[in-house]
Amino acid sequence: MLSKNILSDFPALSRTIKGNRIVYLDxxxxxxxxxxxxxxxxxxxxxxxxxxxxAVHTLASESTQMxxxxxxxxxxxxxxxxxxxIFTSGTTMSINLIVESxxxxxxxxxxxxVLTTLVEHHANFVPWVRLSKLHGFRVEFVEPxxxxxxxxxxxxxxxxxxxxxxxxxxxxxxxxxxxxxEKIRNIFPNSILIVDGAQLIPHQRIDVKSLDIDFLCFSVxxxxxxxxxxxxxxxxxxxxxxxxxxxxxxxxxxxxVEDVTFNVLPYKFEAGTPNIGGIVGANYALEYxxxxxxxxxxxxxxxxxxxxxxxxxxxxxxxxYGPLDESHCGILSFNINGIHPHDVAHLLDEKxxxxxxxxxxxxxxxxxxxxxxxxxxxxxxxxxxASFYIYNTYEDINILIEGIKRIKxxxxx
Amino acid sequence: MYNELIMDYSKLKKYKGKIEDATKVEEGKNLSCGxxxxxxxxxxxxxxxxxxFEGIGCAISQASANLxxxxxxxxxxxxxxxxxxxxxKMTRGEEYDKSVLGLIEELKSIxxxxxxxxxxxxxxKTLELSFK
Numbered sequence: 001m002l003s004k005n006i007l008s009d010f011p012a013l014s015r016t017i018k019g020n021r022i023v024y025l026d027x028x029x030x031x032x033x034x035x036x037x038x039x040x041x042x043x044x045x046x047x048x049x050x051x052x053x054x055a056v057h058t059l060a061s062e063s064t065q066m067x068x069x070x071x072x073x074x075x076x077x078x079x080x081x082x083x084x085x086i087f088t089s090g091t092t093m094s095i096n097l098i099v100e101s102x103x104x105x106x107x108x109x110x111x112x113x114v115l116t117t118l119v120e121h122h123a124n125f126v127p128w129v130r131l132s133k134l135h136g137f138r139v140e141f142v143e144p145x146x147x148x149x150x151x152x153x154x155x156x157x158x159x160x161x162x163x164x165x166x167x168x169x170x171x172x173x174x175x176x177x178x179x180x181x182e183k184i185r186n187i188f189p190n191s192i193l194i195v196d197g198a199q200l201i202p203h204q205r206i207d208v209k210s211l212d213i214d215f216l217c218f219s220v221x222x223x224x225x226x227x228x229x230x231x232x233x234x235x236x237x238x239x240x241x242x243x244x245x246x247x248x249x250x251x252x253x254x255x256x257v258e259d260v261t262f263n264v265l266p267y268k269f270e271a272g273t274p275n276i277g278g279i280v281g282a283n284y285a286l287e288y289x290x291x292x293x294x295x296x297x298x299x300x301x302x303x304x305x306x307x308x309x310x311x312x313x314x315x316x317x318x319x320x321y322g323p324l325d326e327s328h329c330g331i332l333s334f335n336i337n338g339i340h341p342h343d344v345a346h347l348l349d350e351k352x353x354x355x356x357x358x359x360x361x362x363x364x365x366x367x368x369x370x371x372x373x374x375x376x377x378x379x380x381x382x383x384x385x386a387s388f389y390i391y392n393t394y395e396d397i398n399i400l401i402e403g404i405k406r407i408k409x410x411x412x413x
Numbered sequence: 414m415y416n417e418l419i420m421d422y423s424k425l426k427k428y429k430g431k432i433e434d435a436t437k438v439e440e441g442k443n444l445s446c447g448x449x450x451x452x453x454x455x456x457x458x459x460x461x462x463x464x465x466f467e468g469i470g471c472a473i474s475q476a477s478a479n480l481x482x483x484x485x486x487x488x489x490x491x492x493x494x495x496x497x498x499x500x501x502k503m504t505r506g507e508e509y510d511k512s513v514l515g516l517i518e519e520l521k522s523i524x525x526x527x528x529x530x531x532x533x534x535x536x537x538k539t540l541e542l543s544f545k
Contacts, residue, residue: 340448340469340472342446342473342529342532343415343471343473346414346415346471346473346529347415350415358446359445360445364447367447378469380446380448380469380470380471381447381448381449381469382448
């Protein structure tokens with residue numbers, strides 16, 4: 001457990017629903033927000049807020065300083081430079097930005113190969129598939145060969161290709177598997193390496209320089225911060241030459257009827273008024289996590305995962321997806337034979353106060369993989385998913401397990 | 414939501430399967446969970462004389478599909494359209510004609526579960542699609 005007691009920072013956890021206290025196990029979708037972060041953000045909106053980078057008055061100066069301070073902290077966090085930190089609306093926007101900018105800059109051309117995997121969530125899948133149809137580059141997919149959607153490093157070696165781009169998640173949002181980015185980089189030393197860090201960054205510090213990552217994307221709402229704000233790290237050598245994805249105010253240098261020149265990095269990629277509160281709030285969330293300590297955050301989540309996997313082993317007719325070793329972190333997808341995930345999730349909420357996610361988790365290609373490997377009498381094209389974060393306890397998992405056992409009794413499976 | 418009638422109807426086998434000589438086959442999808450349904454209708458003289466469905470789904474979607482089929486067999490297309498209209502009104506929490514719905518009304522609390530309305534409506538949307 002965490003050395004610091006933080007549960008009182010999350011007032012939602014002291015609420016009860018139909019007599020049961022809320023057990024929040026849906027952090028992979030979005031985390032709860034700590035009161036200290038909200039209080040600071042509230043103070044910012046009440047006392048400091050104005051538009052940024054434009055006016056010369058006091059409030060504008062304060063807002064601009066706080067926004068740029070956030071950029072500085074995220075740059076330190078990733079071991080990058082400030083001008084390599086671009087604020088977007090989230091992971092999905094970041095990946096769309098990268099793909100579109102690569103194509104516009106002719107860095108991704110007809111017949112170039114993009115390598116991704118079948119475990120990606122749609123944000124790192126759909127843009128590649130769709131834009132390959134429009135622009136003629138080719139997408140190859142690594143198929144997971146180990147148990148229930150688990151990728152092996154050998155799966156990447158099977159592909160005898162020289163991809164221009166390797167776009168891969170650092171942590172699967174369904175199987176909970178952590179991917180060894182260093183090994184992937186070593187297999188593809190010359191490819192543009194894009195890491196979808198949406199699930200990874202909430203519990204792990206990443207050094208983009210030592211891992212030689214070219215682009216890294218993540219969303220702040222999965223790490224205690226506001227929604228609608230994300231971070232895109234891009235190596236400056238690429239950002240300098242890439243054509244922007246969004247055109248408009250602030251990203252320009254000189255504008256005339258003949259043409260436009262662009263602002264310096266990172267502003268070249270931040271058209272229009274940014275999500276100022278989101279960026280400032282992102283920094284407060286980062287500070288909150290840094291105060292706890294990232295190593296402690298990760299250890300806590302791994303401890304909970306290990307405990308949950310052991311508990312699940314003792315329930316009959318339940319299939320747990322992903323790996324069973326220490327590469328399984330924080331996200332536990334499962335199905336109960338004969339009960340649809342929506343029924344499980346609905347009843348866990350209604351009868352036990354347990355909030356889990358059910359559905360295809362925006363990872364339909366992976367659902368097909370799981371379906372082909374499943375031993376259930378009928379795979380429902382979706383799974384139940386319990387995901388853990390800093391505010392969860394062993395007791396939460398006990399309540400989940402008890403709920404599952406009771407639901408099995410009701411459905412007689 | 415999960416009362417005895419709904420649980421019983423979710424497990425019903427009577428209306429599950431394929432109709433080989435169906436006059437209309439329609440497929441429906443629930444994008445939120447990947448559930449799919451194939452609805453088989455046998456329509457003669459503007460009247461549904463038989464109906465069945467294939468596909469897997471949650472208890473709510475299965476109970477809804479079974480109740481739907483039970484309530485459309487031997488009804489004219491026009492009667493079914495009135496039924497669909499009242500079902501939609503029920504899910505939106507609007508006034509509806511109780512006499513038309515019968516046992517389907519057991520699912521009326523679906524209006525309080527916005528995330529489950531898609532499950533409940535999967536079969537009904539597919540049925541509606543088959544008339545277009």
